[in-house]
Amino acid sequence: MAKKIVTDLDVANKVVLERADFNVPIADGKITNDNRIVAALPTIQWLIDHDAKVVLFSHLGKVKTEEDKAKLSLRPVAKRLSELLKKDVTFVPETRGALLEKTIKDLKPGEVVLVENTRFEDLDGKKESKNDPELGKYWASLGDLFVNDAFGTAHRSHASNVGIASNLESAAGFLMEKEIKFLGSAVDHPKRPFIAILGGAKVSDKINVIESLLKKADKVIIGGGMAYTFLKAQGKETGNSLLEADKVPLAKQLLETAGDKIVLPTDVVIADHFANDAEAKIVSVDDIPADWEGLDCGPASIEEFKKVLEGAKTVVWNGPMGVFEFPNFAKGTIGVCQAIAELPDATTIIGGGDSAAAAIQLGFEDKFSHISTGGGASLEYLEGKALPGIESISDK
Structure with missing residues (x-):
C-alpha cells in the first residue's frame, strides 16, 4: 500500500x-x-x-x-x-x-x-x-x-x-492495513472468477455498491429483503415482502443492463406474518401469495448460489440472505456462509455490518480470509470511494 x-x-x-x-x-x-x-x-x-x-x-x-x-x-x-x-x-x-x-x-x-x-x-x-x-x-x-x-x-x-x-x-x-489490503484488492485487482453477494433489507442502501460491483464482478448474487424489489421488477407478485416500490424502475434497468450477471433467488421461505413462530412454507418466486411475505431464500436458491460460487477465487459478501435474527429464517444465510467457507483457494471477504455479525454469530468467524470491522466504511470502499480517514494518512 x-x-x-x-x-x-x-x-x-x-x-x-x-x-x-x-x-x-x-x-x-x-x-x-x-x-x-x-x-x-x-x-x-x-x-x-x-x-x-x-x-x-x-x-x-x-x-x-x-x-x-x-x-x-x-x-x-x-x-x-x-x-x-x-x-x-x-x-x-x-x-x-x-x-x-x-x-x-x-x-x-x-x-x-x-x-x-x-x-x-x-x-x-x-x-x-x-x-x-x-x-x-x-x-x-x-x-x-x-x-x-x-x-x-x-x-x-x-x-x-x-x-x-x-x-x-x-x-x-x-x-487498517489489513482492511485496505483485502477490500482494496477485491475492488481493484480481484482474482477471477469474482463473485459478489449482496443481501440486507434495502436496495436504496446499496445502489452504488450494486452498480460498482456489476462493473467489476463476474456475477452478483442478490438476496435478502432487497431481492423482492428485483423480483417485482421482473413482474412477479411479492405479497407483503419488503419492497421499495420507488426503486423498481432502477432494479428493472439494472436487470436489463446486467443480463445474466445478476443472480436472484428461485424460491423463498414465506410466512403469514413477521415472527419466528409464524406459519412458514417454501414456494417458487413465481408463487408468492398476496398476503404472505418472504423472510428467507429457499433450498433451491441456496443450491443455485452454490453452483454460481463453484470455482470462485474472490468472494465479497455484504448483507444477510434473510431475517437471520429469527432461527427459523436463518437457513439461507447459514447456507451461503457454509458455501463461501468451504471454497478452496479463494479469498473470501465479509464487508462488515449484519453479514459480519451473522458469520460470527453462526460460528464461521475463522472460515473467512477477512471479516471487515467497518459497515458503512466497507460499503463505501466497495463502491470505490476515497475514504477520508485513509486519504489523510501520510504517504510512504
Missing part, C-alpha cells in the same frame, strides 16, 4: 496517539461483544513492545444529550482492554484539559492511556463529528505521531482521525 504503516514509524520514547475503534455494544455498564477491542490489540501491543507512550482515542455511540454521556463512557472499555493486554490502562474521564495533559506528560514508555469518548465533544457544536480544526490541532498537540487503526470510521472526516492526521506524521495500524 502507498500509505505509511505503523512499522514505518520510529516510536521509541514518543507519545503515539492512536485512533482505535472501540465502538462496542454496552448494556448495563458491561460490554456484550468485545470483537472490536480484540481486533485493535495487535497494533497497541506492537506500540507497547516498541516503547511507545500510547494514547488511545475512540468514539462510542452518538452523544446528543448530557444523559448520553452517563451511558456512553469508555470506562468499561479501559477495564476490558486492561484485561486483554494484561497491564494497566489509565482511563482519563475527559477529552481535553489539565488532567489529560498531565497524564500524557507523565507517561513512561510502554504505558497506555485511554481518553474519554471523543463524541463528548459533539455536545458543543459537533466538534468531533464536524472535524473542528481547533480540536484536531489540540489533540495533535498532545503527541508526536499518529496511528489510525479505526477502519470503521474511515469514511468519516472527524477531528479524531482526519483532524489529528492533518497535524502530525501518521500511519495506518495493522487492522
Whole structure:
C-alpha cells in the first residue's frame, strides 16, 4: 500500500496517539461483544513492545444529550482492554484539559492511556463529528505521531482521525492495513472468477455498491429483503415482502443492463406474518401469495448460489440472505456462509455490518480470509470511494 504503516514509524520514547475503534455494544455498564477491542490489540501491543507512550482515542455511540454521556463512557472499555493486554490502562474521564495533559506528560514508555469518548465533544457544536480544526490541532498537540487503526470510521472526516492526521506524521495500524489490503484488492485487482453477494433489507442502501460491483464482478448474487424489489421488477407478485416500490424502475434497468450477471433467488421461505413462530412454507418466486411475505431464500436458491460460487477465487459478501435474527429464517444465510467457507483457494471477504455479525454469530468467524470491522466504511470502499480517514494518512 502507498500509505505509511505503523512499522514505518520510529516510536521509541514518543507519545503515539492512536485512533482505535472501540465502538462496542454496552448494556448495563458491561460490554456484550468485545470483537472490536480484540481486533485493535495487535497494533497497541506492537506500540507497547516498541516503547511507545500510547494514547488511545475512540468514539462510542452518538452523544446528543448530557444523559448520553452517563451511558456512553469508555470506562468499561479501559477495564476490558486492561484485561486483554494484561497491564494497566489509565482511563482519563475527559477529552481535553489539565488532567489529560498531565497524564500524557507523565507517561513512561510502554504505558497506555485511554481518553474519554471523543463524541463528548459533539455536545458543543459537533466538534468531533464536524472535524473542528481547533480540536484536531489540540489533540495533535498532545503527541508526536499518529496511528489510525479505526477502519470503521474511515469514511468519516472527524477531528479524531482526519483532524489529528492533518497535524502530525501518521500511519495506518495493522487492522487498517489489513482492511485496505483485502477490500482494496477485491475492488481493484480481484482474482477471477469474482463473485459478489449482496443481501440486507434495502436496495436504496446499496445502489452504488450494486452498480460498482456489476462493473467489476463476474456475477452478483442478490438476496435478502432487497431481492423482492428485483423480483417485482421482473413482474412477479411479492405479497407483503419488503419492497421499495420507488426503486423498481432502477432494479428493472439494472436487470436489463446486467443480463445474466445478476443472480436472484428461485424460491423463498414465506410466512403469514413477521415472527419466528409464524406459519412458514417454501414456494417458487413465481408463487408468492398476496398476503404472505418472504423472510428467507429457499433450498433451491441456496443450491443455485452454490453452483454460481463453484470455482470462485474472490468472494465479497455484504448483507444477510434473510431475517437471520429469527432461527427459523436463518437457513439461507447459514447456507451461503457454509458455501463461501468451504471454497478452496479463494479469498473470501465479509464487508462488515449484519453479514459480519451473522458469520460470527453462526460460528464461521475463522472460515473467512477477512471479516471487515467497518459497515458503512466497507460499503463505501466497495463502491470505490476515497475514504477520508485513509486519504489523510501520510504517504510512504
